[in-house]
Amino acid sequence: MITVYHGRGRRHLRRWTFSQPLVRTVTRVDGCFSLPDVEAHSTRRVLEGTYGVRFAARDLRDDSDENAVVHVDLWDSYLEPA
């Protein structure tokens, strides 16, 4: 189980915007890749683990389809062990 943090900021972020942190389960571990939030703004490369995380579509918006799930690939720094 992990806690997914919301992303709010002026810089390039691949975080999704949640109104509050969500506790969900990692469904897939994908290895380390360059964090785009850093790569977009400099020549630095910071490798971070990425993970597949499953959400109910309703987690993301109250008016989303009921019987639908959204699989999002997220970077380590967006997450925290729950």
Add this chain to the structure above:
Amino acid sequence: MTSDHHHSAEPAPAERRVAALEELRTEPGILPPGFVDEVNRSYEQDVGPRNGAKVIARAWVDPEYQRRLLADSTAAIAELGFGGNEGEHMQVVENSDDVHNVVVCTLCSCYPWPVLGLPPAWYKDAPYRARVVREPRAVLAEMGCRLDDQVEVGVWNSSAEQHYLVLPQRPPRTEDA
């Protein structure tokens, strides 16, 4: 015929711009000669959805290949000779009676080029990218795919390095006679 309506061998303005840009890259040696022509040829003849169709058809007729495809998609796709840019980290997701999958890149237009070619315009449109997450049933229905309410829709968002290919169910009555 008016004097300005004629079919000459003069290249169009866009063609001249492309040629000038290519020259700016090839003359200083940034690109090798013929590089752009080779990319064009490759995307016209080698890369496209016919590659993905071969992968899916093989999975339909070969259960052991299907098992490998779902276990290590990148390696199984490479068995058929497909891979490279935008296909380095593939995940094949399987449709079933209970789950129907659909792929999006909500951020931009990430797409598995080696097996599906370049993304179609609708895939890159902001309304598709927003709506398929919020109301995937309606979007799929508009595309001619109507799902029963009890079928779960799985939306796969290519937000990092993984690229997704859906393995549809084999259509009925397509078994060998």
